[in-house]
Amino acid sequence: MNTRPCFHLAIPVDDIGRAREFYGGVLGLSEGRSDTLWVDWNFYGHQVVxxxxxxGSPGPAGHNPVDEHQVPVPHFGCVLSHEDFHDLAGRMRAAGAEFVIEPYQxxxxxxxxxxxxxxxxxxxxxxxxKAFADESQIFAK
Known part of the structure; x- marks a missing residue:
């Protein structure tokens, strides 16, 4: 089994300019190859296009109750270090982002x-x- 920690994900957007502002500006991701209707992003070492x-995106198809929150489905994301997680939360707040679920432990x-x-x-x-207290426990039960 290949355990190389890399994935590729293509997602629909309705405005490539706004996508550049969000993924490049707010999230701070570096831009890779691009064309007029698509952009490759370095999503913490993974490729998101x-x-x-x-x-654009139809948005979440539904929600699933988890910890008294309504988790949007589908969703994607990344496991970050504690420092990167809290830095990102701060950048999102500074950008005036509305959280679907506020950062919590x-x-x-x-x-x-x-x-x-x-x-x-x-x-x-x-x-x-996400940010785990101990990344070796990502799949712990």
Whole structure:
């Protein structure tokens, strides 16, 4: 089994300019190859491609109750260090972002202890970011 920590994800957006402002400006991701209707992003070492499509993202298809929150489905995101997680939360607040789920701590003192937050990009794609107290416990039960 290949355990190389890299994925590729293509997501629809309705305005490639707004995608550039959000993914490059607010999230601070570096831009890779691009064309008039798509941009490759270095998403914390992974490749995310924003593709402008007519209508953009349909947004979340639904929600699932988790810890008394409504988690948007589908969503994607990344596991960050504690420092990067809290820096990103601060940048999102400074940009005036509305959180779907405000940053909060889960499983305190238990296996899998983590911080998590959810927000939407300008096209309505749901993103989740996490930071684990101990990254070796990402899959701990």
């Amino acid at each position: 924003t593709h402008q499509t007519e209508g 889960r499983f305190e003192g238990e296996p899998g202890e983590q911080w998590t937050m959810f927000f939407l990009d300008p096209a309505g794609n749901a993103l989740e970011f």
